[in-house]
Amino acid sequence: MAEYSALSLFKNAFSGNRDWKPAWRKPDPKPSYDVIIIGGGGHGLATAYYLAAEHGITNVAVLEKGWLGSGNIGRNTTIVRSNYLLPESVRFYEFSMKLWENLSHELNYNVMFSQRGVLNLAHSPGQADAFIRRGNAMRHGGVDAEWLTPQQIARKVPGLDTSKSARFPVVGGLLQPRAGTARHDAVAWGYARAADRRGVDLIENCEVTGFLREGDQITGVSTARGDIRAKKVALAVAGSTSHVLQRAGIERLPIESHVLQAFVSEAIKPFVDCVVTFGAGHLYMSQSDKGGLVFGGSLDFYNSYAQRGNLPTVEDVMSEICAMFPSVARLRLLRSWGGVMDMSMDGSPIITKGPLPGLYLNCGWCYGGFKATPASGYSFAWTIARDEPHAINAPFTLSRFERGAVIDETGHGPTPKLH
Amino acid sequence: MLIDCPHCGSRDLAEFSYQGDATRARPDLASTDTKAWLDYVYNRPNPAGRHREFWQHAGGCRAHLVVERDTLTHEILTVAFARDAAGGDAA
Numbered sequence: 001m002a003e004y005s006a007l008s009l010f011k012n013a014f015s016g017n018r019d020w021k022p023a024w025r026k027p028d029p030k031p032s033y034d035v036i037i038i039g040g041g042g043h044g045l046a047t048a049y050y051l052a053a054e055h056g057i058t059n060v061a062v063l064e065k066g067w068l069g070s071g072n073i074g075r076n077t078t079i080v081r082s083n084y085l086l087p088e089s090v091r092f093y094e095f096s097m098k099l100w101e102n103l104s105h106e107l108n109y110n111v112m113f114s115q116r117g118v119l120n121l122a123h124s125p126g127q128a129d130a131f132i133r134r135g136n137a138m139r140h141g142g143v144d145a146e147w148l149t150p151q152q153i154a155r156k157v158p159g160l161d162t163s164k165s166a167r168f169p170v171v172g173g174l175l176q177p178r179a180g181t182a183r184h185d186a187v188a189w190g191y192a193r194a195a196d197r198r199g200v201d202l203i204e205n206c207e208v209t210g211f212l213r214e215g216d217q218i219t220g221v222s223t224a225r226g227d228i229r230a231k232k233v234a235l236a237v238a239g240s241t242s243h244v245l246q247r248a249g250i251e252r253l254p255i256e257s258h259v260l261q262a263f264v265s266e267a268i269k270p271f272v273d274c275v276v277t278f279g280a281g282h283l284y285m286s287q288s289d290k291g292g293l294v295f296g297g298s299l300d301f302y303n304s305y306a307q308r309g310n311l312p313t314v315e316d317v318m319s320e321i322c323a324m325f326p327s328v329a330r331l332r333l334l335r336s337w338g339g340v341m342d343m344s345m346d347g348s349p350i351i352t353k354g355p356l357p358g359l360y361l362n363c364g365w366c367y368g369g370f371k372a373t374p375a376s377g378y379s380f381a382w383t384i385a386r387d388e389p390h391a392i393n394a395p396f397t398l399s400r401f402e403r404g405a406v407i408d409e410t411g412h413g414p415t416p417k418l419h
Numbered sequence: 420m421l422i423d424c425p426h427c428g429s430r431d432l433a434e435f436s437y438q439g440d441a442t443r444a445r446p447d448l449a450s451t452d453t454k455a456w457l458d459y460v461y462n463r464p465n466p467a468g469r470h471r472e473f474w475q476h477a478g479g480c481r482a483h484l485v486v487e488r489d490t491l492t493h494e495i496l497t498v499a500f501a502r503d504a505a506g507g508d509a510a
């Protein structure tokens with residue numbers, strides 16, 4: 001299996017990089033497993049890793065319809081933060097942050113986690129109040145938060161239009177210094193390699209097309225590579241959740257699938273060294289190590305399973321970034337792409353046992369599932385192994401909607417496009 | 420995406436605002452069937468394929484429309500005034 005070191009880089013450079021070993025095996029599916037995880041995105045791979053590493057459950061297969069990391073884990077804008085308001089969210093995302101802080105060591109794989117800070121700009125006194133309230137809630141939950149004045153912001157982010165004549169003047173900003181970015185592909189690959197080494201079978205090009213059942217009990221799956229049995233079947237397919245669960249007879253869920261686009265510009269010299277978000281609209285941006293500006297805005301605002309969006313959103317996002325950073329107006333875009341988001345009815349995820357016996361469900365990640373990857377995998381593995389939730393995912397049930405115990409950070413109500 | 424508004428003709432997506440699934444059926448206001456209310460308020464079929472949905476031509480004639488659209492390809496299949504279209508809330 002592939003090991004990376006200064007010496008191996010050097011040796012392989014001399015042999016034209018032809019002799020690298022694969023980072024994980026390509027096994028054929030066995031007839032049965034203790035646990036099958038559907039979906040080889042960040043959450044599926046992390047779940048497999050923690051099942052093996054934390055619970056000693058290694059007779060596990062991850063079934064992925066395409067190649068590992070071909071979904072949202074490889075399409076996001078890589079922002080990692082725990083700057084939430086509600087106690088349930090603060091606990092969950094801060095748990096995740098702590099796992100991020102040790103992830104490269106834990107996986108022995110450099111996920112390039114960079115705690116460069118996330119700065120939320122406020123553009124009105126009301127917004128400033130709301131941000132300060134959120135900052136206080138964060139500090140109350142043991143999370144770092146700082147309020148910055150416009151003068152401090154102008155020093156920290158020189159390219160930003162902080163003038164009084166800006167269309168939406170900046171009145172302050174909430175900074176989480178420990179937040180930042182990570183290399184999204186490396187997160188998938190790191191978890192994949194670490195899970196593979198503990199004996200997990202990662203099976204690519206293996207779409208799940210149906211479920212095997214005995215009565216209500218789920219006993220396995222039908223796939224493009226035949227039927228596979230399992231004691232427990234766990235679903236982590238993000239934007240495809242409703243579509244896949246329809247094959248188990250679940251016709252309705254508190255989820256809508258929407259397309260979110262993202263963009264990267266041509267590479268430029270160092271320009272911003274933190275993540276900046278625009279509060280007068282919806283925009284988040286950072287600069288990648290290669291120099292490109294990586295940014296995104298809102299959803300396209302209609303149900304979609306197409307991994308591409310439309311031009312009105314592109315126009316909107318571009319006008320926002322130009323309002324924030326007038327100097328980027330003449331930069332050229334290198335690429336844009338889309339991913340299918342599992343938008344939940346309250347904007348919070350679902351990590352739970354059920355909804356059928358033998359089945360476990362992980363979905364509802366909206367715009368924010370990348371930062372959740374470690375905690376999602378950790379608590380989902382816990383739930384699968386012990387048949388009860390970990391304290392951090394206990395509130396994130398499917399039944400909370402029925403009970404009126406929604407976890408709605410933004411207070412938008414059951415309008416998924418707005419979360 | 421272009422939507423063929425029955426009043427204004429074929430217009431750009433940017434003029435329309437999306438109002439979600441049009442197959443939801445609101446229970447009778449006197450109903451205390453919590454399961455039916457749960458389904459109406461929170462649960463959606465969210466199909467990959469043909470989807471029946473509300474749009475408003477907010478930047479045009481302001482009519483509410485029921486559109487059938489393929490969520491896999493974004494192809495618009497049918498467009499009608501919401502008041503004429505049967506089913507769901509529009510009934």
Ligand SMILES: Cc1cc2nc3c(=O)[nH]c(=O)nc-3n(C[C@H](O)[C@H](O)[C@H](O)COP(=O)(O)OP(=O)(O)OC[C@H]3O[C@@H](n4cnc5c(N)ncnc54)[C@H](O)[C@@H]3O)c2cc1C
Pocket residue numbers: 038039040041042043044063064065066067068069070071072073074075076077078079080206207208209236237238239240244260261262296337338339340341365366367368369370371372
């Ligand atoms: C443009 C964009 C920007 C984003 N920015 C951020 C951000 O800055 N910060 C943040 O925290 N989050 C962000 N997100 C959200 C985050 O990427 C997702 O919430 C998260 O990646 C979802 O979990 P996942 O990695 O497991 O999903 P995925 O990687 O989508 O994994 C699901 C997998 O399931 C597979 N699958 C589907 N159906 C089947 C089937 N029938 N059989 C087998 N396999 C199947 C898919 O092929 C896919 O690989 C962003 C998302 C997008 C699209």
Ligand SMILES: [Zn+2]
Pocket residue numbers: 424425426427428476479480481482
């Ligand atoms: Zn019209």
